[in-house]
Amino acid sequence: MRCSYCYNPDIVFGKGKLDFENILNFLKSRIGLLDGVVLSGGECTIHKNIIPFIEEIKALGFIVKIDTNGSKPAVLKKLIDQKLIDYAALDFKSLSLTFKTITQSNLFAEFEESLKLLMNSSIPFEVRTTLHSALITPTQFLKMTEYLENLNYNGNYYVQYFINNVPTIGDLGHSERLLKSENFSTSKINVIFRE
Template sequence: MAILKPIYSITPFTMLDYPGHTACIIWFAGCNMRCGYCHNPDIVLGKGKISVEETVSFFMSRRALLEGVVFSGGECTLHPFLLNLAQAARSLGYRIKIDTNGSRPDRLKKLLDLELVDYIALDFKATRDKYQEITHANTWSAFVESLNLIRHADVAFEVRTTWHQDLLSPNDLVTMVHFLETNGYRGNYYIQHFVNGVPTLGRLNESWGRLKADNLSTSHIQVVLR
């Protein structure tokens, strides 16, 4: 029987990807979106190289060094093995962060119901009108369901958007802030500038646009630029 290898690679140590905790990053191969600005084309289009068993062994070897595990990708929630790995990480005492595009609210709900996640970073890709054009996926309703699910859960989370001036205008971002506000979101909304000069999934011009957080923030939502 072939050994399934859903993991593309492992970053053994990070102090940036899990706020307040030392962690590793588990990069799941594959994604159901094709965002042109994606800076992980090898992961999105690539095959897995590391098995579940090898990943669990890695968890065991790093217990004295790490506080958390970040499951990312690609899109980690596409993989049924995510649940097994989260259970293994939790049994070893790790805190768990999920990076997700929100397209699988059923998997997020299962993780939340089983108390297998401590922090969620939810990608808000675009306005409803531009969502399919940018992601090449028909998952807007799933994203909204994930947002509402996370918003009502007792777990820390953030909402974030990658901004490229050719894909989203400042007015689009205003629309996205308004959408979050009218859906009951309160707190920080992180907008990260597209990084020029790195390999991406699509062919995009360099993005030199600049935003001002004060022009986007509201009384309920504080826009934070990264």
């Protein structure tokens, strides 16, 4: 994906490379000091060696969280089935009609499959959306909440506002915080705004 509001352009464009061996050596030096590891990105599930890497992290005794856009449901299924993750944060970029515009990809069906995999698993997870006022209106956000409710998602739905004046992939300009005064929670979904 190439979301214009992405805060990690260096990683997305291949400039933020880390060596697995160095990471594992660092983690070995932190046993007893750290509890867990978060794998994010870009998108961590696109790495060809993500599963053996997480196996090694788990063998060191760490809990593992992944931040994912849901674009690789087959990898996510393996991580769930092999009990390699302890928590997941799934990015809900937008509904299908605007998904390509926001992500520069045709991966909504994959996102939806990943959401259903997590909902049918025992893995604790959250759904979250980054909001930029030029990309998602309050009406569209309400429809996103309704979409989750129609799928029988039951839990917290986190909203994180785009942070202005940081380097991103695209140039979207200033984002307004348009939703904070409204309550979007439903009987099944607790909408929580993160600062």
